[in-house]
Amino acid sequence: MIISGGKVFSGAGFDNRDVFIEGERFAQASTGECLPQDMVDASDCWVLPGLIDVHFHGAMGHDFCDADDEGISAIARYEASQGVTAIFPTTMTLPVERLIPIVTSIAAHSAGEDEAAIAGINMEGPFISPGKVGAQNPAFVRGATVAEFERWQKAAQGKIKLVDVAPEEPGNLEFIREVSDQVRVSLAHMCADYETAAAAFDAGARHMTHLFNAMPSLHHREPGPIAAAADRRDVTCEIIADGVHIAPSMVRLAFSLFPGRMILISDSLRACGLGDGTFELGGQEFTVHGNRATIENGSLAGSVSSVMACLRTAVTKMDIPLADAVRTATMTPAKALGVDDERGSIEPGKIADVVVLDNDLQVKHVILRGRLLF
Structure with a gap:
């Protein structure tokens, strides 16, 4: 899975970058082809650890x-x-x-x-x-x-x-x-x-x-x-x-x-x-x-x-x-x-729990252990 286009929490602030997930864990980068259904568009959104x-x-x-x-x-x-x-x-x-x-x-x-x-x-x-x-x-x-x-x-x-x-x-x-x-x-x-x-x-x-x-x-x-x-x-x-x-x-x-x-x-x-x-x-x-x-x-x-x-x-x-x-x-x-x-953080190797918030800080997506919940 790739979470793309979001403002990703880095610990000190937010970085504009993609987040890669392999199985239930965050990955350094994608190691294979990512199908459209495995792409999460987080454009103009905040991407936080669960x-x-x-x-x-x-x-x-x-x-x-x-x-x-x-x-x-x-x-x-x-x-x-x-x-x-x-x-x-x-x-x-x-x-x-x-x-x-x-x-x-x-x-x-x-x-x-x-x-x-x-x-x-x-x-x-x-x-x-x-x-x-x-x-x-x-x-x-x-x-x-x-x-x-x-x-x-x-x-x-x-x-x-x-x-x-x-x-x-x-x-x-x-x-x-x-x-x-x-x-x-x-x-x-x-x-x-x-x-x-x-x-x-x-x-x-x-x-x-x-x-x-x-x-x-x-x-x-x-x-x-x-x-x-x-x-x-x-x-x-x-x-x-x-x-x-x-x-x-x-x-x-x-x-x-x-x-x-x-x-x-x-x-x-x-x-x-x-x-x-x-x-x-x-x-x-x-x-x-x-x-x-x-x-x-x-x-x-x-x-x-x-x-x-x-x-x-x-x-x-x-x-x-x-x-x-x-x-x-x-x-x-x-x-x-x-x-x-x-x-607690979005880092390679950690459990891939993610919440994507819109600009009103409302929950838009939840990824739970590498799986898109909604």
């Missing part, structure tokens, strides 16, 4: 915590249709008896030819703070233990790539020290001050979950965990740029504080892709009105936007340069989660 979402819970009426294979397929199919070609299904704060079958079902899933690939699993909770649960269920919050994490990882066939921890809770700093060489640890849903967050980074944490949300804010005398992360050059930070969770000026501030270290996520719920209504999240109900999802107490429950929609919002409504926004949904998450040898 997007990666490292943090989201569901879509199209399904949630990964349902532990249902057909539901996983429906979610992965929807994501691929949005140009999101690699996903990290994300769990909730639940009892271990529920978490084990959830990660087992995700690890056992085999992606269909029209489904985004599962590149790993993200464990959001239960090792969080009862004071910053957000839409998580406080009844199931508990301290971090290596034994419980090892049970998850065994059931997940080693596919857990990210685990969330509130560092100020008793025993959690020691947990970070013990597992940070096995999995990327993210600070999340926390009440930690600057010193505690800094200690967590010293212990091996290298990530922050949905920056600004469910954590102390920046303050000039009490700088908090955001400033602690900004002081480190090896810490990546997620951000939800759906136009609801964070004001545009704060998104721009985040990109300035963490140059090259931002990761765009959707944190989407089962309501993503559907309209208004009432839905379930981790045993609690949430209501969707327009682009806003809230639980009964008014707290935001997550988003109803795909990461592609968040990228579009970041560029068109928040003044984030397109190349910067693309990097946060491709190269940066791929490197942070250890899948950059296969994904």
Whole structure:
């Protein structure tokens, strides 16, 4: 296959060049005759690597915590249709008896030819703070233990790539020290001050979950965990740029504080892709009105936007340069989660996942593992 005439994301910007695909991989050049049906015209379009979402819970009426294979397929199919070609299904704060079958079902899933690939699993909770649960269920919050994490990882066939921890809770700093060489640890849903967050980074944490949300804010005398992360050059930070969770000026501030270290996520719920209504999240109900999802107490429950929609919002409504926004949904998450040898950029030898956007940043074509999806 040849994708011709497009403006191809290069990492730093965009180049006018053709993209060659042989089988499921990008190639240096075409090694044989390319038939007309294998030509994709990307004239005046943006050609991006398939997007990666490292943090989201569901879509199209399904949630990964349902532990249902057909539901996983429906979610992965929807994501691929949005140009999101690699996903990290994300769990909730639940009892271990529920978490084990959830990660087992995700690890056992085999992606269909029209489904985004599962590149790993993200464990959001239960090792969080009862004071910053957000839409998580406080009844199931508990301290971090290596034994419980090892049970998850065994059931997940080693596919857990990210685990969330509130560092100020008793025993959690020691947990970070013990597992940070096995999995990327993210600070999340926390009440930690600057010193505690800094200690967590010293212990091996290298990530922050949905920056600004469910954590102390920046303050000039009490700088908090955001400033602690900004002081480190090896810490990546997620951000939800759906136009609801964070004001545009704060998104721009985040990109300035963490140059090259931002990761765009959707944190989407089962309501993503559907309209208004009432839905379930981790045993609690949430209501969707327009682009806003809230639980009964008014707290935001997550988003109803795909990461592609968040990228579009970041560029068109928040003044984030397109190349910067693309990097946060491709190269940066791929490197942070250890899948950059296969994904995140358009380079010979890597998996041929491509999304072609028109000038309005709407999805025109998706190539999934070397196959034209549409």
